[in-house]
Each structure stands twice: as C-alpha cells, then as structure tokens.
Amino acid sequence: MNELLTPAEMGRADALAGNAQALMDAAGRAVARAIMQRYAPCSTLVLAGPGNNGGDGHVAADYLRQAGWAVTVRAWNKASVAEVARAGLVIDAIFGAGLARDVSPEVAALLRAAKRLVAIDVPSGLDGATGAVRGYAPQAELTVTFFRAKPGHYLYPGRGLCGELVLRDIGLPGSVLAQINPQTWVNGPALWHLPARAPTGHKYSAGDVSVLCGNMPGAARLACAGARRAGAGMVTLAADAPFLPPEAGLIVRAEPLEVLLQDARRKIWVCGPGLGPLAGHKLARLIAAGRIIVADADALTACAGAPEKLRGAAVITPHEGEFSRVFGSLRHDRLSAARAAARATGAVAVLKGADTIIAAPDGRAAINANAPPYLASGGTGDVLAGIIAALLAQEMPAFEAACAAVWLHGAAALKVGPGLLAEDIPAVLGPLMARLRPPFNPADY
Template identity: 70%
Template sequence: MPDAPMREDFINALLTPLEMGRADALAGNVAELMEAAGRAVARVILQRYRPCRVLVLAGPGNNGGDGRVAARYLAQAGWPVRVAGLAEATYEDVRRAELVIDALFGAGLSRDIPATVVALLQAARRIVAVDVPSGLDGGTGQIRGYAPQAELTVTFFRKKPGHLLYPGRGLCGEVVLRQIGMPEHVLDDIRPRAYENGPGLFTLPARDVTGHKYAAGDVTVLCGTLPGAARLACAAARRAGAGMVTLAAEMPMALPEAGLILRTDSLESLLQDQRRQCWVVGPGLGVAQAGAKLAALLAAGGRKIVADADALTACAGAPGLLRGVAVITPHAAEFTRVFGTAGPDKLAATRRAATLCGAVVVLKGADTVIASPDGRAAINANAPPYLATGGTGDVLAGLIAALLAQGMAPYEAACAGVWLHGAAANQAGPGLLAEDLPPLIPGVMASPLLRRRNHSLQ
C-alpha cells in the first residue's frame, strides 16, 4: 500500500490515543494497517540489529497483532523468533531472549499493568517497543504502575504526546515514526490541536529592506535593583532582531553592552512613548514591584507584555491578574503558585492555564509545553539538559519579546522562541552559561532549516 505524502499542515501533529483510535476507524482497513505496522517494526529491527534470538510478547489487541506480523517477517528473514501471549510467556523465556519486542499494551492503556507482566518486562535485557513501552500512557507520558526502558520505540502515522512528555520520553529510547498507509485525509476530520514544536509551526519575521530600527520593533525590559536578569533579557532581545531595546532601571548603572539604551524615567513617563509596544516584566524586579508595574502596564492597555519570574509570583492564586498579557513563561514552581499543580497531565494543565489567564502559557522544563487560549498546543523536544542553569529563562523571555515586537503573534512567537532557545543551547553544549546563549541566537535564526521554511512560505 503506497504512502500518501505527509500533509505539511499536519506534519508534526501529535495524536492522543483517542484520536489515533478515531484515525483507525476512519481509515477502515485495519488488517492492511496491521500488516504494514508489523512489517515496519521488522524492517526497523533488521536495519538496526544483528540476527539474534527474539521473543515477541504479544498482547490481545491491535498492538499484539502488530507484534505477530513483525515476528513473521523476522522469521522469513531467518531470525530465530518466538511469539508468546500473556498466558504462555514465562520469566525464563524472557530472560533467555536476546531481544524482546514489547507488543503487549498500546498507548491507550487506562489501568496499571499486572504484577505478572511487570515481572516479565523486568526480565528483558533489550526491548523494542511497538507504539509505546507497555504501561506508558500515550496521552500524558505518565506510567501506569510500571513501564520498561526501551532501546527503541516504533510508532505509526503520527507521534503521541506521551512520546515527548516525561517520564515517558525517557523510557521510549529512540522513537522511530513510520508511515503505514494511513490516509492523510483522516486528519481533516480529527483536526489535531497538539504538535511537536519546530519550524513548521512558525515563520520568523523578515526585515523590510527599506525599514528602520523602530519598524523592527521596540522592546523595553523593566529592571529592579538586581539587574542581571533584565540584562540577559535585553541581550536576547537585541540578538533576536528587535530594532531598539531599552533597559528601564530605577537608578543609573553601568551598561555592559554598547547599543543598549538605559532609561531611568518613571514607568508613567515611558508609557507616553507609543513606540514602546513590547515589554518584559518580572525578571529581577522583586515581587511587590513586579506586581505594581504589571498592573500599570495592563491599565495602560494596548501593549504586548511578556510576564516572567516575579511578575508571576505576584499573581499567585490569581491568574485573572494576568489577563491582557501576551505570553507568560513560568517554570513548574511558578506555574503551581499561579494555577495550582499541573498534575499528571501537563498538556491539559497548560491548556487550562492559558484559558484561565487569557495568555499564551510557556510551561518550561525538559518537555516545555506551549499552549494558547484557543486550544492550540506544542510540546518542545529540542532542549538539552544544559539549559537547567540560572538566567536561561530570562534569555527566553527577551527572545520571545523580540519576536512579538517584530510582529509575530503570541503563540507563534512563543513556539519560535522556545525552539530557538533550545537550538542555541545545543550549540553551546555542556558547561553552558545563560550569557552564552544570546550570541548564538543569530546563527540559529539563519540556519538552513529556517531559511528553507521561510523561503517556501514567501
């Protein structure tokens, strides 16, 4: 069955288990899809492993059917393969196998896996998972009692949120996505609202050849008595293309960068300048100051505001105070202060928060989630662990502000800022300091991947 080309508008779409079930039902050709899925699993294994003793643990549903088909193709290739259902598999069978194909339970599992199954999976030396490791909730990335560590996970048609959200992301190993002849038109009916973050979700602003610095956007970063955080936001905003960046401080201070404007005017005075349309409030301000200045900015109306750090803490338990803000960028503790704990479903919690505050919410972490009040959401997967260091969140706030100032809509600016932030961190590598990131942003923005994307949409 030939594969249709993947639709560009849905190329990075993520499907929940329920949506994937709907896709199967709309496609209708279950036997053909199972044959193609099993063949895809076998081909991936043949490409990555040398011949060895394989045990396929096959569950009772479609996941088990995929595993049985994979076993047939591996056997045809001359590999020693045995298939065992839940009733036949023993601990010794699993322990003797050099490779176990986990085709027990798919992504839609709604209960903890039994202790007998846990013991089998714990005995496996090496695991290739079909769709997801058994016990992993494909919708949330959470573990249903237990889920094994897979070396490789082969999934079909589109990834699921659980492939990108932790702890599931860490258990999947390498995730290989294969097309199996599922018709792309089923997505027109499903209309997925979650995506893997990447250049397909945004187009970076292009400079007008006759434009001037104010046409490229003006960003004002409010600064308190601890200026380091605000300076990092300013550096990122300048490197991300804002034509003018101002550090609005409470007192005169030395500036580390030529070209960065320092203003010590009152906030009321600065708001009289209508060119100052984009503001960053929160980093290093102190909670009381951040709350007061955020309220003043919102009362002035018509501004694009990125709220972070102390501005979020100032709204603890009162998400309505953030209405009128364009983007907020909380880490997990700040999110909890404002909205309550995210709980086991990070994607749903971030969407709910966006609805409550009316802003795009960037819930930062190893699996950052970006959610818009209209229900769109993206999960980011390009951030390295080196980003877990002080000040990198301030860089992200300034980066997003610069993109807003240049005319990007809040959701697209947030998606782009998060992806660029991760890409720059990957270039910096181990030992990254927050101040390493801004100089890397221009190179990432000029990368061939983004140039191809922008050119194709012009």
C-alpha cells in the same frame, strides 16, 4: 509530520482509513524491519497483548521468522518471568494506544525482566496522551510507532522511556488529518515563519522592547540581550534608579514607569526577570496600560494562587515551580495543565523544562524537543523571555512567537554546546535566524 495524535485521535484515524488488516500488516513489517536494521539475529520473544498492539507483534514475529530469526510469541498472560529474562530481545506488544488502566504487577514483573526491549507503538504502560506511566512502563531501546507520533512520545517521562523513536508510514492517508483536526504538534520551523526584515525599516519598525529592571539587574540585562539579538530594533532597560551603564547599545532609562508609558511606541514589555517585590504592581500597571507583555519570573510569583492577575499578558513563561505557585500543583498531565493555564489567563503559556510545552488559549499546543540538558543553567529563562518579546515586537502572533523563540533558544544551546552560559545564547541567534528567515534579495527591491 509535526502533528501529534492522542491515542483516541489515532483510533479515529484508524477507523477513518478502514482496512485494519493492511495497516496491521504494514505496522508489523515496519517493526521487523526496524529491528533487523539495528540488531543481529538473536533469540527473540514477543509478548503479545489482547488487542491490536498484540496483533502487530504477531505480524512482526512472522516477518522476523521469514528472515531466519528464532522467534517465540507468548500471550501476555501466559509468559513467565524466566523466559523473558532468557530472551536475547523482547518485543513489547502488550498494550499500545488501547491502554485503559494501570499495568498490573504481574505484567510489570514480566516487562522488568527483559534485558533488551523494543516497544511497538509505546512501551506498555506509557500513556500516549500524557507521557505519564500507568503503573509501570519498561525502558525501551527502540520504539516503533506509526503514521504520527503521540504527545507521550515527546513528554517526559515517556520521552525517556521510548529510547530511539522511529516513526513509520503504514499507508494511512494524511488526508484523514483534516477530519481529526489535531491541535498538538512537535515544535519546529514548520509551525511558524520568522518575519522578513523590510529593507527600508527603521529601528522602531523592527520592534521596540522594554525590559523592566529591578533588584537583580543581571536578569533584565540577559532578557535585553536576547531581545536585541532576536532582532528587536530598540531595546530599553527600564530601571527605577540610574546604574552604571551596561553594554554599549543597551539603552537605560531611569525614569518612573508612568513616564515611560507615555511613549506609545513602547508596546512590548518584559516583566519579571530579577524584578523583585514590585513585580506584581508593575505587571498590573502594564496590563492596565494595554501593553503587550511577556510575564516571567517574579511577575509570576506575584500572581501566586491568583492566575486572574495574569489576564491581559500576551505570554507567560513559568518553569514548573512558578507554574505550581500560580495554578496549583502539576500532576501527571502537564499538557492539559498548560492548556488550562492558557485558557484561564488568555495568555500563551510556556511551561518550561526539558519538554517545554507552549499552549494557546484556543487549545493549540506544541511540545519542544530540541533543548539540550545543559540549557538548565541560571539566566537562560531570562534570555528566552527577551527572545519572545523581540518576536512579538516583530508582529508575530503570540503562539507562533513563543514556539519560534523556544525552538531558537534550544537550537542556540545546541550550537553553543556543553558548558553553556546564558549569555552565550544571544550571540549565536543571528546566524540561526538568518537560515530561517526569508532570504533578503536586493534584486527584489
């Protein structure tokens, strides 16, 4: 159920399944049920559009009436703002997957007048493929969608406009997915497996991570903490100059990069957090040395306007500001932009934010949905870079490593709770990962 279908893919699923009438009946009934479970009967107005979304609205109205609700159905181009404003509940069945252009000001005025609104499939005006608003889209309390959710349900601003999202089975067989071959998912443990720890493993086989340290050593130390707690066996802070020993267990090597690169075991590198103006040069050197690189922060800024300089990195982790600097300004379709960045660089692109997108060069993409807003706190991105590096060091493929790291990062933040500091995240990773790893059973050995 992690697959997300664009409106176009959903249309294909519909066509492959056939039996449109039965699907519409199931969809309308699912909407009526979801409403009856949450609302007391009240004067209800269905705004019905010209397509199947409107059809679902008619069916929902029938089921609600059968249950004794007072329901009026109005065609979208016949309703008045006054009657919308009077209704106790408005069911928005104007446009769904068939939205083809911006919503007109007249339709926007109707939707704006609703006091309480339940959306069928999507709030009308929400682009299901991108999460962007086309002209206007109302704030729903509840959105009922069918078979599989759409990217726009998980990407802001769409995610915020849906209110509670309810996904209902309407009898469409899952087997149609094989023909559609969806390439977008909601991020979650179903998409990846954390590697098992070998009982006889040693610290190097558990993964070696080096983190370049520059003028803001705190950022590199946070990346190290993330990497250590996410299971890397050896984590080295690679500093240009000696500085006071940080936490016990963190190895500091104050040697030139060239010397450190002579050790072939140093395969995985975090390049960027707090690295300062030398980041571009060091990134180029790591790429030339064929290392597996997580490029973050200053390494991204060093590639402003020059995404080709990132070719050779395994994973790039820009927030929106860094992304715009490298790839140009982000417009309404961040999912496509993240995919294009991954294609252009050959790296897995992690476009960070409330709805972090993880995109692979081959077109796969996952949207993360478990991160709480208090994760927006200085240094949390540095920790994330370290977690990704640790999972790469444990030989997870780059897309899976990035997805798993982003999910664990969000889950850890939820566990810590409000008031979170970046340095709280590593401490809770162990128990979270233990639940997801294959169990260690001594009897197996």
